Amino acid sequence: MIQSKADYERYLEQDRIALYKTRKKPRIAGDEIWQYERLLRKTEYYMNCKKGPVGKAMALYLHYRLRKKGRKLCGFHIPPNAFEEGLSIAHWGPIVVHPSAKIGKNCRIHQSVTIGATNGEAQAAHIGDNVFIGPCASIIGDITIGSDIAIGAGSVVTKSFTDDGITIAGVPAKKISDNNSHSNLAKALNLD
8 A cells, every 4th residue: 555655656666567558658649548547546645645635636536537537447446455466457547445355466367257245244355466467357256366477368257266276267267277477467567
């Protein structure tokens, strides 16, 4: 979670690397996902670090802009403080993340992914570092996903997988191999 200006700058840099971007800032057109991620981080910075009345007002304004931009990108619903540094959203398309979900560093997430609670529960998944989430995956319930895990496209994950460095897939999801997620993540990230 962003707790200082230094954290904010580190998150921006790690997100840039995770998105395979070589420029320092996004272009006006063509980098909409990167713009969204930068706005998400700015919102988190103001929510977490600027506690005065002006900071709170700015945080509300930024949160409004974030929701509006998320709708433009075909339905990104990502709450602030859900993802640690190194977030990489691969494509436009609906992504829904429950406010209680916690996702570690270096997560690559694809379109049509849901990370949610179930049956009126208040808690969603806790996901480790260096996780790849394939298109159309659903991660449902108060479960734990370990680090270095690849989640296959179309998977429905409703139970915990605490073994690190595996691939899970299927409906319901099960372990399908001992391959980790690293081949699906930016090589320039520190995956240790």
